[in-house]
Amino acid sequence: MSTSALKDSVLSHLKYSLGKDPEHATTYDWRVALSLAARDRIVDPWFESTRATYRADAKRVYYLSMEFLIGRLLEDALVNTGVYDDAKAVFDDLGLNFGEILHDEPDAALGNGGLGRLAACFLESLSTLGIPAMGYGIRYEHGLFRQRFEGGRQVEEAEDWLTQEHVWEFERPEAAFEIGFGGQVYENGGRAVWRPQEAVIAQAFDTPVVGWKGEWANTLRLWGALPKTVLDLQRFNAGDYAAAAEPEALARTISRVLYPDDTTEEGKHLRLKQEYFFTAASLRDLIRRFEAEHDDLRDLPKRVAIQLNDTHPAIAGPELVRILHDERGMEFETAMEIARGCLNYTNHTLLPEALERWSDGLMGYLLPRHLQLIERIDTAHQTQHPGIAIREHGEVKMGELSFIMANRVNGVSALHSDLMKVTVFKDLHDMHPDRIVNQTNGVTPRRWLRTCNPRLSGLITDAIGDGWIKDAERLSELEPHVNDAGFLDRFVQAKRENKVDLGQWIAESMGISVDPDAMFDVQIKRIHEYKRQHLNILETIALWQEMRDNPNGDWTPRVKIFGGKAAPGYVFAKEIIYLINSVASVINNDPVTSKWLKVVYPANYNVTLAERLIPAANLSEQISTAGKEASGTGNMKFALNGALTIGTLDGANVEIREHVGADNFFLFGMTAEEVMERRTVEGHAWDAISKDPRLARAVDALRNGTFAGGDHDRFRGIADNISGPDYFLVASDFSDYWRASREVDQAFRDTGHWARMAALNTARSGWFSSDRTIRSYASEIWDALPSKPLRNIAAE
Numbered sequence: 013m014s015t016s017a018l019k020d021s022v023l024s025h026l027k028y029s030l031g032k033d034p035e036h037a038t039t040y041d042w043r044v045a046l047s048l049a050a051r052d053r054i055v056d057p058w059f060e061s062t063r064a065t066y067r068a069d070a071k072r073v074y075y076l077s078m079e080f081l082i083g084r085l086l087e088d089a090l091v092n093t094g095v096y097d098d099a100k101a102v103f104d105d106l107g108l109n110f111g112e113i114l115h116d117e118p119d120a121a122l123g124n125g126g127l128g129r130l131a132a133c134f135l136e137s138l139s140t141l142g143i144p145a146m147g148y149g150i151r152y153e154h155g156l157f158r159q160r161f162e163g164g165r166q167v168e169e170a171e172d173w174l175t176q177e178h179v180w181e182f183e184r185p186e187a188a189f190e191i192g193f194g195g196q197v198y199e200n201g202g203r204a205v206w207r208p209q210e211a212v213i214a215q216a217f218d219t220p221v222v223g224w225k226g227e228w229a230n231t232l233r234l235w236g237a238l239p240k241t242v243l244d245l246q247r248f249n250a251g252d253y254a255a256a257a258e259p260e261a262l263a264r265t266i267s268r269v270l271y272p273d274d275t276t277e278e279g280k281h282l283r284l285k286q287e288y289f290f291t292a293a294s295l296r297d298l299i300r301r302f303e304a305e306h307d308d309l310r311d312l313p314k315r316v317a318i319q320l321n322d323t324h325p326a327i328a329g330p331e332l333v334r335i336l337h338d339e340r341g342m343e344f345e346t347a348m349e350i351a352r353g354c355l356n357y358t359n360h361t362l363l364p365e366a367l368e369r370w371s372d373g374l375m376g377y378l379l380p381r382h383l384q385l386i387e388r389i390d391t392a393h394q395t396q397h398p399g400i401a402i403r404e405h406g407e408v409k410m411g412e413l414s415f416i417m418a419n420r421v422n423g424v425s426a427l428h429s430d431l432m433k434v435t436v437f438k439d440l441h442d443m444h445p446d447r448i449v450n451q452t453n454g455v456t457p458r459r460w461l462r463t464c465n466p467r468l469s470g471l472i473t474d475a476i477g478d479g480w481i482k483d484a485e486r487l488s489e490l491e492p493h494v495n496d497a498g499f500l501d502r503f504v505q506a507k508r509e510n511k512v513d514l515g516q517w518i519a520e521s522m523g524i525s526v527d528p529d530a531m532f533d534v535q536i537k538r539i540h541e542y543k544r545q546h547l548n549i550l551e552t553i554a555l556w557q558e559m560r561d562n563p564n565g566d567w568t569p570r571v572k573i574f575g576g577k578a579a580p581g582y583v584f585a586k587e588i589i590y591l592i593n594s595v596a597s598v599i600n601n602d603p604v605t606s607k608w609l610k611v612v613y614p615a616n617y618n619v620t621l622a623e624r625l626i627p628a629a630n631l632s633e634q635i636s637t638a639g640k641e642a643s644g645t646g647n648m649k650f651a652l653n654g655a656l657t658i659g660t661l662d663g664a665n666v667e668i669r670e671h672v673g674a675d676n677f678f679l680f681g682m683t684a685e686e687v688m689e690r691r692t693v694e695g696h697a698w699d700a701i702s703k704d705p706r707l708a709r710a711v712d713a714l715r716n717g718t719f720a721g722g723d724h725d726r727f728r729g730i731a732d733n734i735s736g737p738d739y740f741l742v743a744s745d746f747s748d749y750w751r752a753s754r755e756v757d758q759a760f761r762d763t764g765h766w767a768r769m770a771a772l773n774t775a776r777s778g779w780f781s782s783d784r785t786i787r788s789y790a791s792e793i794w795d796a797l798p799s800k801p802l803r804n805i806a807a808e
């Protein structure tokens with residue numbers, strides 16, 4: 013596409029879609045006009061991909077996920093369709109600030125963390141590889157909450173990303189299904205009939221997801237909840253306006269918020285409703301599509317692979333059995349076989365408390381027929397494999413249900429998959445030894461290097477051509493360049509410029525000045541005890557104390573950057589946030605140490621912020637208690653962007669270290685096995701504290717009010733936890749973390765060597781592309797083939 017054709021398209025949308033002339037157009041208007049012009053370019057490949065799928069009668073992959081953390085879409089679309097430079101030229105020509113236009117787009121907060129971002133990377137890779145696929149999820153009006161800090165504490169606010177028109181989606185009023193809840197189960201002629209007591213409408217909204225060069229586009233179909241009756245007119249006419257609007261308000265509650273606090277009964281009720289709502293709508297939709305082309309539902313497993321992203325869509329098992337058995341009259345056993353032939357389950361956590369369980373009471377109340385079917389599935393499984401139950405202590409265990417209903421179950425890193433076999437799913441694995449397979453996570457190199465880090469990706473393309481963007485393993489061709497001083501200089505320069513940009517943003521948005529030559533040390537992820545942000549802040553405190561002791565020391569300057577949200581009901585995580593902010597305000601105002609140490613915690617960590625922070629990072633903090641982080645994907649993004657990792661042997665860190673080389677990775681801490689052993693030592697925390705005076709002093713600072721304006725109690729909870737139960741072994745890993753951190757300091761001072769290590773991280777991280785992950789799912793789980801690439805629209 014020529015620049016002038018793109019310009020015409022933007023101006024035409026400005027006029028005819030937005031009804032604005034250029035003189036009066038706002039940044040919003042220009043952004044929407046450009047997005048519509050970009051969207052136009054995606055529609056043809058999108059249609060062609062669908063037609064090609066029908067023509068080939070290809071197997072389709074359906075990815076069911078409660079989260080799709082897609083972030084902003086405009087820049088990605090421009091890059092993938094090859095018109096980024098033209099778009100920039102158009103706006104330069106119009107005298108408008110292109111960066112400002114791109115940044116006007118709201119960040120779609122349809123996810124919480126790694127699981128949701130993984131789903132978004134997978135959709136992009138599925139399109140890049142040309143595998144016919146569809147993502148199914150919920151169109152949350154507010155998504156995950158927006159985080160703000162008030163006096164250092166997290167405050168949650170409703171995210172309002174949908175108050176503006178979401179230009180990427182197409183509303184599909186015709187693709188709507190009635191989804192029922194509650195009610196009774198009757199018997200009719202030997203068949204069970206479920207009569208729900210209430211129902212809402214699930215309506216589809218489609219967003220095309222375009223792959224690299226626009227050769228293929230799949231669909232993200234998100235369901236919005238609507239009432240069956242918009243307005244109760246009788247009540248309205250009787251003057252009871254609030255009651256008249258109630259059906260609409262209640263129905264819409266289902267697609268309002270991602271992860272409503274489920275510590276209350278109402279919250280649990282809503283969460284289970286959400287899960288059933290999107291799963292049931294998706295199954296009906298995919299069966300309708302199948303039946304438009306095929307007659308025999310017994311062929312479903314040949315044509316359809318359904319991936320359950322965690323247990324949130326686990327109700328898919330009983331629902332599919334219900335449709336096939338109750339509604340289509342198949343034998344229960346046949347229905348089971350078909351369901352199991354289609355369904356696969358990805359586990360993302362070993363934390364037992366994170367594996368969902370629903371009480372029989374709630375399940376029976378909302379989904380009475382499903383509870384009966386779960387009992388039957390349980391009995392059938394126990395008859396063949398005695399000893400493990402889906403239902404236990406009056407609860408349905410969704411992990412077990414997912415496992416039993418799945419053809420394949422996968423973990424998300426080699427270590428995690430191995431641990432699944434000996435911990436949470438030990439008994440099931442012993443019964444079904446072939447079912448668990450590993451699929452190490454990956455990230456799309458388009459967004460997480462090409463787009464988010466134009467300086468580095470430009471340098472890479474200059475050195476080895478742009479083949480790496482589609483085939484990230486070709487980044488290894490950089491290896492010889494790592495010995496070239498000129499290349500390394502440019503590598504360092506790109507990183508430094510990214511740091512300068514970030515420094516400016518920090519200064520403008522937070523009023524903190526940071527030195528771009530200091531080490532940018534970043535820990536960004538959900539706040540959780542197992543991720544151990546409190547280990548990091550404790551080390552920060554200890555470092556600050558030593559700097560104050562020795563103000564003439566030759567310290568390596570560091571900027572410690574944190575980012576992340578705590579679940580609204582997770583009190584301890586919120587205390588950690590408060591502690592980090594409190595430490596930041598003391599340290600950042602200390603004239604003695606300010607030239608060496610700063611602590612920066614921008615609020616509302618999201619995809620956009622990650623895209624800003626990762627390219628500027630020197631050090632990536634991956635410091636979870638070994639055995640607790642299933643994989644991590646941030647760790648991969650950092651390595652790809654030339655940051656070195658300080659980390660434990662946990663999740664995908666293990667594989668990252670193998671790929672980048674042990675010399676280019678700062679390892680510390682206990683292994684998963686040592687962690688389990690250490691926990692059995694009585695008083696392990698006290699033991700560690702008494703052996704390390706540095707640690708003792710840092711913990712003491714939590715108790716003596718140093719960071720709480722003299723209040724001894726404010727952070728006592730955290731101090732007591734670290735020195736008491738310390739389940740996540742912060743105290744026991746502290747000394748080794750300190751040692752590794754000082755090694756990092758030393759290494760950073762040798763700028764040439766650091767640059768080489770950083771460049772090797774980039775050169776050796778291509779394996780962590782989500783293209784590799786998706787290829788592996790396609791061959792080992794889905795039996796789905798990439799279709800032929802269509803035309804390359806980027807070249808047109």
Ligand code: CBF
Binds near residue numbers: 130
């Ligand atoms: O597999 C993707 C990610 O999922 C999580 O975020 C999750 O939600 N359970 C894990 O915590 C990550 O380790 C993992 O990378």
